[in-house]
Amino acid sequence: MNIFSGGNIRNVAITGHSHCGKTTLISAILATAGAVPSPGRVDDGTAVTAYDEEEIARRMTLSNAVAWCEWSGVKVNCVDTPGFSMFVHEAKSAMLPVETAVVLVDACSGVEPMTSRVWAYAEEFSLPRMLVVNKMDRDSGKPAANGSGNETLTEALALLDSLRNTFGRNVVPVQLPIGQGGLASKIPFRGVIDLVSMNAFLYDPSSKGKGKLAEIPPELLETAKSAHESLVELVAEGKDELMEEFFNEGTIPEDHLIAALHEAIREDRIFPVLFASGQANIATDRLLEFLRVYAPAPTERAPVAARANATYALVNGNGHTGANGSALHENGGDWRAGGTEMVNRPVADNQPAAVYVFKTISDPFAGHISFFKVFSGVVRNDASLQNYNRNGVEKFSHLAVMEGKVATSVAELHAGDIGAVAKLKNTFTGDTLGDKAHPVFFEAAALPEPAIAFAIEPKTRADEDKLATGLHRLMEEDTLIRFYRDPQTHEFLIAGTGQQHIEVIVSKLRKRYHTEVTLKAPKVPYRETIRAAAEARGRHKKQSGGHGQFGDCVIRIEPLPRGTGFEFVNDIFGGAVPKNYIPAIEKGIQEAAQRGYVAGYPVVDYRVILKDGSYHDVDSNELSFRMAGRIAFRKCMEQSRPAIIEPIMRVEIDAPESAAGVLMGDLNGRRGKVQGMESRAGSLTLRAEVPMSEMLSYGADLTAMTQGLGSFHMELDHYDIVPAAQQEKIVAASTVRMHADDEDD
Numbered sequence: 001m002n003i004f005s006g007g008n009i010r011n012v013a014i015t016g017h018s019h020c021g022k023t024t025l026i027s028a029i030l031a032t033a034g035a036v037p038s039p040g041r042v043d044d045g046t047a048v049t050a051y052d053e054e055e056i057a058r059r060m061t062l063s064n065a066v067a068w069c070e071w072s073g074v075k076v077n078c079v080d081t082p083g084f085s086m087f088v089h090e091a092k093s094a095m096l097p098v099e100t101a102v103v104l105v106d107a108c109s110g111v112e113p114m115t116s117r118v119w120a121y122a123e124e125f126s127l128p129r130m131l132v133v134n135k136m137d138r139d140s141g142k143p144a145a146n147g148s149g150n151e152t153l154t155e156a157l158a159l160l161d162s163l164r165n166t167f168g169r170n171v172v173p174v175q176l177p178i179g180q181g182g183l184a185s186k187i188p189f190r191g192v193i194d195l196v197s198m199n200a201f202l203y204d205p206s207s208k209g210k211g212k213l214a215e216i217p218p219e220l221l222e223t224a225k226s227a228h229e230s231l232v233e234l235v236a237e238g239k240d241e242l243m244e245e246f247f248n249e250g251t252i253p254e255d256h257l258i259a260a261l262h263e264a265i266r267e268d269r270i271f272p273v274l275f276a277s278g279q280a281n282i283a284t285d286r287l288l289e290f291l292r293v294y295a296p297a298p299t300e301r302a303p304v305a306a307r308a309n310a311t312y313a314l315v316n317g318n319g320h321t322g323a324n325g326s327a328l329h330e331n332g333g334d335w336r337a338g339g340t341e342m343v344n345r346p347v348a349d350n351q352p353a354a355v356y357v358f359k360t361i362s363d364p365f366a367g368h369i370s371f372f373k374v375f376s377g378v379v380r381n382d383a384s385l386q387n388y389n390r391n392g393v394e395k396f397s398h399l400a401v402m403e404g405k406v407a408t409s410v411a412e413l414h415a416g417d418i419g420a421v422a423k424l425k426n427t428f429t430g431d432t433l434g435d436k437a438h439p440v441f442f443e444a445a446a447l448p449e450p451a452i453a454f455a456i457e458p459k460t461r462a463d464e465d466k467l468a469t470g471l472h473r474l475m476e477e478d479t480l481i482r483f484y485r486d487p488q489t490h491e492f493l494i495a496g497t498g499q500q501h502i503e504v505i506v507s508k509l510r511k512r513y514h515t516e517v518t519l520k521a522p523k524v525p526y527r528e529t530i531r532a533a534a535e536a537r538g539r540h541k542k543q544s545g546g547h548g549q550f551g552d553c554v555i556r557i558e559p560l561p562r563g564t565g566f567e568f569v570n571d572i573f574g575g576a577v578p579k580n581y582i583p584a585i586e587k588g589i590q591e592a593a594q595r596g597y598v599a600g601y602p603v604v605d606y607r608v609i610l611k612d613g614s615y616h617d618v619d620s621n622e623l624s625f626r627m628a629g630r631i632a633f634r635k636c637m638e639q640s641r642p643a644i645i646e647p648i649m650r651v652e653i654d655a656p657e658s659a660a661g662v663l664m665g666d667l668n669g670r671r672g673k674v675q676g677m678e679s680r681a682g683s684l685t686l687r688a689e690v691p692m693s694e695m696l697s698y699g700a701d702l703t704a705m706t707q708g709l710g711s712f713h714m715e716l717d718h719y720d721i722v723p724a725a726q727q728e729k730i731v732a733a734s735t736v737r738m739h740a741d742d743e744d745d
Contacts, residue, residue, distance in 0.1 A: 001401070001408055004075040006299035006347055006416030010291050011077045011373075013094040015122070016104030017112035018083035021134040023047045023061055025104065025278030026078050032209030032284040033069035033076070035403065039281055048404040049080035053511055054504055062087050062504060063478065064094045064359055066371060066402045066418060071288040077401075077418045083114045085708035086498040089480055091118050092445045095125040097358045097373035097418055100295040104134045107180065107275075110159055111166045113709040119167060125445075128296060129271050131163060131171065132287065136189040137277040139181045153223055155180055160273060167271060172234050173227055174261070174272040175286065178202070178217060192275050192283045193220065195228045196257055201286055209281040234270060235260045258293065266296040298416025303344035304375050306354075306432075306440035345376050345440055347415050353377030353385060354434035356442040357427055362473040363405075367423045371402070374419065375442060377435065380412040386436040387427050394424045394433060429479050449713045450482050450495035452699040454502050455523065457492070459516040470513030474505055481505060489523040498699040524693045526601045526730060527645045527719060533558045534639035535611070538632025540624050551624030553577060553585050553613035557636045560605045562645075562719055566590065567607040577613040577625070584622040585610060588629025597637040598644055598727075599734040604719075608633075644727050647692040650717035653702070655710035657684045662705050670694035671723075689717055693726075 014022045027040040027047045040046035045056040049065035061082040068077045079098060081091035095101065101122035105115060122129050133156070156177050164171045174195050179187040191202040193216050201211030216224050232252050236242035242260055246252055252260065264270040274290060276283040345354060359371040379385070383396045400407035402420045413419045427433065430444040458464035471494070475481045482495035496502045502519065509515040535556040542549040560567065568586045577585070586608070593603040613628075651672070655663060657679055663686055664674055672690035695714060702710045722730065 001410060002070065002075075003410070003412060003414070004417060005414050006349065007297045008073060009075050009077065009298055009414075009416045010100065010295045011079075011098040011298060011416070011418060012100045012102050012291060012295065013079045013081055013091070013098040013122075013127075014102050014104065015081045015091050015094070015118040016083050016134075017106065017109070017114040018060060018085075020083060020104045020106040020109070020112070020115075021278045022083065022104055023050050023080055025132070025134055025276065025284070026067055026080050028209060028278040028281040028284045029076075029078065029288060030067055030069050030403070032281065033071050033288060035067070035069035039278075049078075051405040054507055057507075058504075060084055062090075063361075064090045065404060066359075066420070067404055068401055068418075069288075072292055074292045075417070076288065076291055079418075081118070083118070084500075085114060085117075085703055086496075086501045088114055088117055089447045089497060092121045092124075092447065093358060095121050095127055096356070096442075096445055099127065099298055099301050100291070101127045101129045102132055102291075103129055104132050105159070105163070106138075107133050107135045107155075107159065108138050110162050113707045116166065117709060126268065128265050128268055130265070130290075130295070131167075131271060131273045133159060133177075133273065133275045134278055136177055136180055136275050137280040137282065153177070153220065156275070163273060170234070170269060171271045171273060172231055173274075174231060174290070175274045175283075176220065176224055176227055177275040178220065189275075189277060189280070189282060192286055193224050194286065195224065195231050196261065197254060198224065198228060201283070203280075203282045207281070209284040211283065211285060231261075232257060235264055238269070262294045262296075265294050266300060298347045301347060303346045304442065306343055306345050306375075306442050308341050308343040308440050343440060347375060349378050349415050351376035351415065352435035352438035353379055353383070354432065354438075354440055354442070355379060355385065357429055357431045357433070358444075360429045360476050362477055363422075368427075368476070369402075369407075369420055369422050370424050370427055371418070371420045372433075374413050374415050374417050376415050378412055378414050379419070381410070385433040386439070387431055387433045388439045388441055389431045390426050392426050393436075394427055396421045396424075398422060428476055444479075447480055448497070448711055449715075450480055450497060452498055452502065452696075453482070453493045453495035453522050455489075455491040455520040456483075456494045456506075457518045457520065459518060463515050463517065466513055466515045467509070467517065470509045470515045471505075473513070474508055478505075486522070486525070489525050491523060493522055494519075498703065521696055524696075525647060526599065526722070528596050528598050528601050528603045528642055529562075529605045529645050529721075530557060530559045530603070530637070530640035530642055532639070532641040534636040536632050536635035536639070538628040538630070538635060540627035540631060542624075543619075548616075548619040549621065549624040549627070550616040550619035551581070551584075551613075551621075551626070551628035552615065553625065553628045553632055554611045555585075555589070555629070555632045555636060556609045556611055557633070557640055558607045558609070559640075560607050562605055564605050566593070566604065569607065569609045571609050571611050572613065577610070577615055578620075581615065581620065581622060581625040582610065584625040585613075585629035588626035589633045591626070592630040592633040597634065598642050599731045601644065601734075603637070603642070604645075644722045644730055645719040646722045646726075648689050648717050648720050649692050649695055649714040651688045651690050651695065651712060651714040653686040653688070653710060653712040655684060655686065655702070655706045659706045659710065660684055660686070663702075663710075666701070666705060670698075690714075691720075691722075692716075 014026055016022055023042050026049055030036045030048055031039040040048050042050055042059055048067050055062050065080045079094045081094045103119055176193040178191040179189045181188055193200050200214045200216045202214045203211050236246045276287055354376045355372040355374050357370045357372045361369050363369055381399045384393050387394055399410050400420050401410055432441050458467050471483050485492050537554045539552045570582055589608055667688050670690050671694055672688045675687045678685045
C-alpha cells in the first residue's frame with residue numbers, strides 16, 4: 001500500500017450518543033472510498049468496525065475500533081467509539097491519537113446525553129470538532145412538508161438552533177440538506193448544498209455514496225444564500241484582512257474562504273455542521289472531501305506535550321491477584337510519570353521516534369495486537385524500540401494498518417499515522433516506546449475510577465484455574481476493569497463502570513476463555529464496636545481425669561476513637577497470671593472479637609486491660625487461658641453497649657445542573673449527607689457522605705436519573721454507627737451465619 005506523510009493524514013474520532021449511526025457511517029465511508037466492496041451493516045454483523053462477538057450480539061459498539069481509507073491522495077484514519085454511557089470512557093481514550101472529533105447527531109433525536117459528554121471530552125483535549133447530522137433519511141414522525149419554499153428545511157433549521165443553544169454560536173452549517181426523511185416523505189433526503197462552493201450534490205440508490213454536481217433547487221436558493229453569508233461573516237470575524245475584504249467585496253473569494261475556514265476549524269473558532277445518511281450512503285463523499293480539505297493534519301497541530309527524564313510508577317493498583325492466587329497484570333492500576341520536566345515534541349519525521357499505545361486487544365490467533373500513534377519520527381518494519389515504561393526493548397515486526405480486524409502490512413509509518421503491531425512481549429495500553437536515547441512519556445487520558453463492584457466466584461475448580469488468565473487478558477484490553485481480593489470480606493471483586501460493563505466481561509470470560517463464573521452483590525464490610533466500658537471475669541475450668549484445664553482472668557474493655565483498632569494493656573502486678581500465659585489471653589480475646597457479638601462481624605476500636613487472674617500449677621496451660629480470654633470478652637460485650645458500624649463512602653457525583661434537585665432528594669433517601677456542591681457551565685459536582693450499603697446499585701439509578709449524563713466516584717471515608725432500624729435488619733440477616741459459627745466452637 002501507499003506510504004503517507006503526516007501532511008497527508010487525517011485522524012478522526014467518530015463519536016456521539018449510542019445508536020446515532022457511527023459504525024454504519026464509517027462502513028459507508030469505507031465503501032464510498034473503495035476500501036471495502038460494499039457497506040457493512042450492524043444488524044447482520046457485517047459492519048467493518050463491529051467485529052467483536054459481544055458487539056455483534058448486542059448490536060452496539062463496546063470499545064474503540066480503527067479503520068482507514070484513501071481519498072484523493074489523503075489517508076483518513078477513523079476511530080469508531082462507543083456511545084453508551086457504560087463504555088463512553090473508551091471515547092475519551094480515542095481523543096489522544098486523533099486531531100479531529102466528528103460528533104454525530106441523530107437527525108430525529110437531536111442532542112442527547114452522550115453527545116454533550118463526548119463534546120466535553122474533545123474540548124478537554126482542545127480538538128477541533130465537526131458536527132454531522134446523521135440519519136437524515138429517517139422519517140421523524142412529524143407532519144411532512146408540502147414541498148414549497150423553505151418548509152423543506154424546517155426541521156434542519158430547528159436542529160441547527162438546538163445545536164447552537166447547546167454548543168455555542170460558533171456552530172455554523174457548511175452544508176444544507178435537500179429534503180429530509182425516507183422514501184415515504186414528500187421530499188426525501190437526496191442530497192446536500194455546499195455553502196462554500198454554492199453547489200448542490202444529488203444522490204440516488206445507484207450513486208454508491210458519490211453525488212452528482214447540480215444546481216441548487218430554486219426553492220432553497222434564498223436560504224442557501226443567507227446561510228452562505230452567515231458562514232462568511234463568522235469566518236471573517238476576528239480577522240482584520242478578511243473583514244476588510246468582506247466589507248469591500250460583500251463576500252470572500254472561494255479560495256480565500258477555504259483557507260480561512262480551514263484555519264478557523266483548526267483553531268477551534270468554528271464548529272461546522274454537515275448532513276449525511278450512513279444507512280442510505282448519502283453525502284459520505286462530501287464528508288470525506290470536507291475532512292481532506294478542512295480537517296487539520298497531524299503536522300499542523302501544536303507540538304505534543306510529554307514528560308522527559310521521568311520514570312513511571314504504578315499507583316492505585318490495589319494489589320490485584322487472580323482467584324487462584326496468581327498475580328494479575330498490573331494494568332489494574334494507573335501508570336503515572338514521576339518527573340515534572342515537560343517537553344513539547346513536534347509531530348515530524350525528523351524528530352526521534354516516539355509512539356504511544358492507545359489500545360490493546362487479545363486475539364486468539366494473533367495474540368496481543370497493540371494499536372499505536374506515531375507522535376514523532378518514522379517507525380519502520382522490524383524496528384527495535386525502547387519501552388520507557390517497563391524498561392525493555394520491543395521489536396516491531398510486521399507493521400500493519402487495521403481495517404477493523406483485517407490487517408494490511410506496511411513497510412513504515414510516518415509521524416502522525418496510526419498503526420498496529422502484534423505480539424509485543426511486555427507492552428500494554430498507555431505505554432510509550434521510542435528512541436532509547438530520547439525518552440519521553442505521553443500521558444494517558446485521565447479515566448474515571450470504576451463505579452460498581454460485584455463479587456465473582458468461579459463455578460468449578462477448572463474455572464478457578466482459568467479465571468486469572470482470562471481476566472488478565474481482558475484487563476489488558478480494558479484498563480477500567482479492576483479485579484482484587486477484599487481483605488475484609490475475603491471475596492474476590494470485579495469492578496467496572498456499571499452492571500452492563502460487568503456483564504460484558506462475564507460474557508467474554510465464558511465465550512473466549514470458557515470460564516463460567518457467578519456474580520453476587522458484594523458483602524458490606526460491617527464492623528462491631530463498643531460504646532461503654534465494662535469489666536468481667538472469665539474462668540475456664542475443666543476436669544476429666546488426670547490433668548485438667550484451668551484459666552482465670554479479669555479484663556476491662558474501653559472504647560477507642562474510630563479507626564484506632566485494638567490495644568492490649570497488661571496491668572497485672574504480683575504474678576497473678578504468669579507472663580507466658582498473657583499472650584494466650586490476648587489471642588483468645590482477639591479470636592472472640594473476630595467472630596463478633598451482635599451480628600458476627602469483627603469488633604474494632606477498643607482497648608483491653610488485663611487487671612487480674614489466677615492459675616493452677618498443674619492444670620493451667622495456654623489453651624485454658626485462651627478460653628478464659630474468650631469468655632471474659634463475651635461477658636464484657638454484654639455490658640458495653642455493643643453496636644454495628646458501617647462504612648461511609650465519600651461520594652463525588654458529576655451531573656447536569658438540572659438534575660440537582662432529584663439527586664439531592666435521592667441521596668437523602670439513601671441516608672446520605674450532602675457536603676457541598678459546585679456549579680459550572682450547566683453541570684454540577686455534588687459531594688456527599690453515603691453509607692456503602694446504600695450505594696451498591698447507585699450506578700444504574702444515576703444513569704436513570706440523569707439520562708446517562710451522570711457519573712460518580714466513591715471511596716471509603718470512615719465508619720459510623722448504624723441506626724437502630726438498619727441494625728435490626730443486619731442482625732436478622734446474619735442469624736444463620738452466626739448459628740453456623742457457634743456450632744463450630
